[in-house]
Amino acid sequence: MKLPECAAALVDLALKAGDPYSAAAVHVIAAGKARRKLEELMFSKRRDALALARWEHTPASVLEALCGASDEAIVVRLDKNQNTPAQAISRLYVTESLSSKNSLSLTVLVAQHRHASLAVLRNIAQFENDEASLLAVSKNLASNSEVLSMLLSRFESNSILEALQKNISEHPSTSPQLLEQLYDKGDVYVKAAVIGHANCSQRLIDQAVQEESVLIQRQLAADRRLSNDVISRLSLHQDKSVRCAVASNLTAPKDVIKSLATDDSDVVRRVVASRSDLTAHSINSLMNDPDVWVRQKLARNSIVPYRVLAKLSQDLQADVRRGVARNAKCSVKLLRVLAKDEDYWVRSAVAYQRRTPKQLLVDLVEDTAVDVLSGVANNPNTPQKLLKKLTVSKEADVRRGVILNQSATRLTLLPLLEDAYYLHRLMLVANTKLKDKDKWHLCFDPDFQVRFAAFRYFANSFIKSGS
Amino acid sequence: MKILVAVKQVAALDEDFEIRADEKDVDEDFLLYDLNEWDDFSLEEAMKIKEAGTTEVEVVVVSVGPDRVDESLRKCLAKGADRAIRVWDDSIEGSDAIAIGRILAAIAKKEAPDMIFAGVQSSDQAYASTGISTAAYLNWPHAAVVADLQYQPGNKSAVVRRELEGGLLQEVEINCPAVLTIQLGINKPRYASLRGIKQAAAKPIEEVTLADIGLSGSDVGVGNSMSHVRRMYIPAKGRAEMIEGTIAEQAAKLIQIMNEFKGV
Numbered sequence: 032m033k034l035p036e037c038a039a040a041l042v043d044l045a046l047k048a049g050d051p052y053s054a055a056a057v058h059v060i061a062a063g064k065a066r067r068k069l070e071e072l073m074f075s076k077r078r079d080a081l082a083l084a085r086w087e088h089t090p091a092s093v094l095e096a097l098c099g100a101s102d103e104a105i106v107v108r109l110d111k112n113q114n115t116p117a118q119a120i121s122r123l124y125v126t127e128s129l130s131s132k133n134s135l136s137l138t139v140l141v142a143q144h145r146h147a148s149l150a151v152l153r154n155i156a157q158f159e160n161d162e163a164s165l166l167a168v169s170k171n172l173a174s175n176s177e178v179l180s181m182l183l184s185r186f187e188s189n190s191i192l193e194a195l196q197k198n199i200s201e202h203p204s205t206s207p208q209l210l211e212q213l214y215d216k217g218d219v220y221v222k223a224a225v226i227g228h229a230n231c232s233q234r235l236i237d238q239a240v241q242e243e244s245v246l247i248q249r250q251l252a253a254d255r256r257l258s259n260d261v262i263s264r265l266s267l268h269q270d271k272s273v274r275c276a277v278a279s280n281l282t283a284p285k286d287v288i289k290s291l292a293t294d295d296s297d298v299v300r301r302v303v304a305s306r307s308d309l310t311a312h313s314i315n316s317l318m319n320d321p322d323v324w325v326r327q328k329l330a331r332n333s334i335v336p337y338r339v340l341a342k343l344s345q346d347l348q349a350d351v352r353r354g355v356a357r358n359a360k361c362s363v364k365l366l367r368v369l370a371k372d373e374d375y376w377v378r379s380a381v382a383y384q385r386r387t388p389k390q391l392l393v394d395l396v397e398d399t400a401v402d403v404l405s406g407v408a409n410n411p412n413t414p415q416k417l418l419k420k421l422t423v424s425k426e427a428d429v430r431r432g433v434i435l436n437q438s439a440t441r442l443t444l445l446p447l448l449e450d451a452y453y454l455h456r457l458m459l460v461a462n463t464k465l466k467d468k469d470k471w472h473l474c475f476d477p478d479f480q481v482r483f484a485a486f487r488y489f490a491n492s493f494i495k496s497g498s
Numbered sequence: 499m500k501i502l503v504a505v506k507q508v509a510a511l512d513e514d515f516e517i518r519a520d521e522k523d524v525d526e527d528f529l530l531y532d533l534n535e536w537d538d539f540s541l542e543e544a545m546k547i548k549e550a551g552t553t554e555v556e557v558v559v560v561s562v563g564p565d566r567v568d569e570s571l572r573k574c575l576a577k578g579a580d581r582a583i584r585v586w587d588d589s590i591e592g593s594d595a596i597a598i599g600r601i602l603a604a605i606a607k608k609e610a611p612d613m614i615f616a617g618v619q620s621s622d623q624a625y626a627s628t629g630i631s632t633a634a635y636l637n638w639p640h641a642a643v644v645a646d647l648q649y650q651p652g653n654k655s656a657v658v659r660r661e662l663e664g665g666l667l668q669e670v671e672i673n674c675p676a677v678l679t680i681q682l683g684i685n686k687p688r689y690a691s692l693r694g695i696k697q698a699a700a701k702p703i704e705e706v707t708l709a710d711i712g713l714s715g716s717d718v719g720v721g722n723s724m725s726h727v728r729r730m731y732i733p734a735k736g737r738a739e740m741i742e743g744t745i746a747e748q749a750a751k752l753i754q755i756m757n758e759f760k761g762v
Contacts, residue, residue: 078527085512104528107514197744220747246746427689451689477695 056486084108110140142167200224252276330354356380375400382406408432502611536617575698576690592720599631633677
């Protein structure tokens with residue numbers, strides 16, 4: 032069958048296929064009578080309509096078309112489906128509000144939907160009294176500072192107020208002014224959340240320095256606006272979680288970090304070992320650390336010099352040697368040694384490493400461990416000849432590695448269009464190395480998800496080209 | 499040499515569902531059908547024997563169910579099964595696992611296999627008794643929850659490892675022919691190749707009636723089963739509490755709960 036030359040021809044093919052999922056894929060490019068026919072195909076059987084209303088890949092236009100359904104089971108699924116577009120959510124809310132059987136659970140679903148419009152969220156915040164719905168609005172990332180402020184202003188002393196304060200203190204849209212209000216009225220958890228908030232004002236940071244709560248100090252210690260004096264003081268805090276936060280603070284002075292590199296707590300030293308501003312002194316101290324995780328994190332750190340990586344590459348713990356093999360700056364010399372490591376998990380890291388040269392990959396392809404072969408298959412330095420060999424591997428993970436390989440050419444990928452694993456065929460639909468004529472047969476694949484992805488790919492192509 | 503593999507098309511539940519008006523099952527509109535997961539492993543075990551042996555082995559899959567079951571049988575054919583049989587009669591509706599075992603035993607008498615494989619249980623009903631009841635009707639030995647199988651076609655016995663509680667394995671020598679119920683993880687089931695799927699679409703599925711295997715409506719169905727469903731329902735929700743508060747507060751509450759359980 033030939034590639035269709037226009038959107039209408041593609042829609043016609045989807046209709047002839049008689050498959051609701053193929054119909055859903057092309058619905059957005061169909062118009063008039065053809066669109067109605069597609070909807071008939073998709074929605075005439077209740078089980079198909081229910082399945083599409085719930086499916087996470089159902090396109091927004093299909094969910095919008097389903098929005099007029101009177102079947103409550105479908106409405107619940109539309110309210111829950113994160114792809115349901117804003118307009119449909121608004122319509123569902125209005126219909127629900129006007130219904131005599133007003134259902135609180137449906138309002139909650141609308142209140143927590145990521146596509147709920149500001150108008151709907153404002154309406155719920157202002158007029159609904161159901162606690163679950165109001166709390167859902169306070170957690171919804173689509174709410175803005177105005178809606179959040181409106182919610183708080185409705186309650187002065189109510190059991191819901193405390194819960195709202197907590198949700199709003201962590202909401203990314205909460206304004207600095209609202210955070211100040213919350214800090215003044217909230218408990219220690221609210222205060223800590225406010226101090227950790229990206230919109231927290233300098234005034235509150237300065238005020239929080241006087242607080243004694245560990246929770247607040249922990250949030251404060253990670254703030255980049257702190258003075259060196261405060262950071263130094265917090266680095267001596269008796270609670271390790273506060274010292275950890277200091278160790279993660281990018282503005283912490285070098286002498287503080289040097290001191291934390293020998294901290295009593297493993298957890299603190301692990302954070303230090305990942306920093307990009309370590310001094311030679313700290314690196315020397317950390318490379319001999321008794322904690323495996325500290326040495327592993329140091330081994331992954333790209334600022335670590337060759338001599339340290341060479342020592343860590345001989346560590347008794349395989350996880351540390353693997354860390355060296357995964358280090359973005361690991362030398363080819365070390366990779367050659369690690370490619371012969373007794374532990375397959377270390378060799379696998381070499382196989383995935385972008386600095387591993389072709390010849391080493393040629394050697395590694397003889398390995399028997401699936402994880403090593405998957406790494407070779409993924410590596411863009413692997414010669415095409417080897418990639419072609421790996422496309423017939425019995426292991427799906429290895430074949431998938433070839434599909435994910437950015438350097439795999441069209442000729443290498445072509446046999447994988449017939450792969451037994453449906454997910455591999457589905458992944459190839461979006462592959463830019465393959466031509467449309469290579470992918471066309473996937474529209475008639477035995478798996479409905481592959482058919483959907485292929486029809487959708489061609490529908491999007493027509494949208495892009497405007498034909 | 500012939501291996502009969504009993505398979506079932508099971509119903510998986512969608513997230514939200516409705517119970518049927520007669521309260522005996524879930525409304526069919528909310529069910530998604532697929533081959534029982536355990537049966538995928540049974541078929542693979544049969545295919546391994548077929549592909550490994552020097553003796554010619556025929557793998558026959560059989561299922562009891564209406565037309566829609568053909569889709570699952572075709573999946574088995576696409577994976578390499580030689581033949582597929584589907585038994586159905588409206589009077590079978592509502593049969594319990596024992597009555598289904600009676601039907602499968604009748605098929606076995608007609609097919610005369612050397613071994614019968616079935617899944618340990620079906621994911622939708624979980625009676626775990628279809629394979630065992632088939633063995634009982636045939637008066638054959640059986641081994642349940644088989645996690646490993648050593649069997650050469652033509653041998654008079656097989657060695658199976660059965661999975662028991664607490665990570666124990668029990669090695670059993672069993673006379674053949676036998677019925678084995680196969681456990682998940684015994685092998686790595688294959689995906690059907692596209693070529694296999696195309697070929698399977700053209701293969702016939704033998705439709706067998708009760709009369710073809712010497713049974714009648716009086717041997718099957720709700721009325722002739724030893725058990726029947728009285729009602730299906732969603733029980734009242736148990737004790738569960740959403741932990742609310744800021745992230746730090748939720749973590750603190752969680753630690754408190756864990757400490758309380760540990761008696762700290």
